[in-house]
Amino acid sequence: MKSNNYSKGKLGEDIAVNYLKNCGFEILDRNFAIKAAEIDIIAYKNNIVNFIEVKARTTIDFGYAHEAVDARKQNKIRLAAEVYLNQTNLIYEEISFDVVEIYFDTKNINHIIGCF
Numbered sequence: 001m002k003s004n005n006y007s008k009g010k011l012g013e014d015i016a017v018n019y020l021k022n023c024g025f026e027i028l029d030r031n032f033a034i035k036a037a038e039i040d041i042i043a044y045k046n047n048i049v050n051f052i053e054v055k056a057r058t059t060i061d062f063g064y065a066h067e068a069v070d071a072r073k074q075n076k077i078r079l080a081a082e083v084y085l086n087q088t089n090l091i092y093e094e095i096s097f098d099v100v101e102i103y104f105d106t107k108n109i110n111h112i113i114g115c116f
Contacts, residue, residue, distance in 0.1 A: 008056050008058070008104070009054070009056055011056065012054050012055070012100075012102040013030065013040055013056075015102055015109065016040070016052070016054045016100040016102060016109070017030070017041060019100070019109050019111070020041065020043050020100070023045075023111070024045055025043040025045045025050065027042075027043050028042045028043060029041075029084070030042075032080060032084055033080070034080050034083050036076055036079060036080070037076030037077060037079055037080040039051050039052070039053070039077055039080050039081065039084065040054040041054060041100075044090070047091070047092050048093065048095065048096055049081075049085070049090060049092045049095045050095075050097075050113070051077055051080075051081045051095065051096070051097050052099070053073070053077060053097075053098070053099050053100075054100045055068055055099060055100070055101050055102070056102040056104065057101070057103055058103075058104050058105055059104075059105045060105075060106075064101065065099070065101035065103070066099040066112055066115055069099055069116065077097060078097070081097070096114050097114065097115060097116045098112060098113050098114065098115055099111075099115040099116075100112075
């Protein structure tokens with residue numbers, strides 16, 4: 001089961017990257033990790049750095065995928081984002097914490113900009 005979830009998550013991230021590129025985002029990094037957290041995708045567009053959590057689901061039957069990004073997960077992503085920004089020399093005006101939802105049954109992709 002865990003392997004299946006990993007495969008679904010990896011596929012979801014690949015789909016999200018292609019979607020974001022098609023929307024004009026530059027992908028800066030994938031799976032940026034620190035000891036306490038990981039950011040699935042770091043993207044850049046219009047002087048905004050987007051820290052993106054990808055949630056892939058087979059169906060919407062058990063709720064919206066973005067609802068799985070609880071306060072604890074949000075705080076971990078914020079911490080990792082701070083580390084990332086301190087390690088790079090990016091020039092940016094804003095940052096955004098986003099979620100990309102992938103639903104395999106409907107082939108639906110939903111990019112929620114500024115989700116948290």
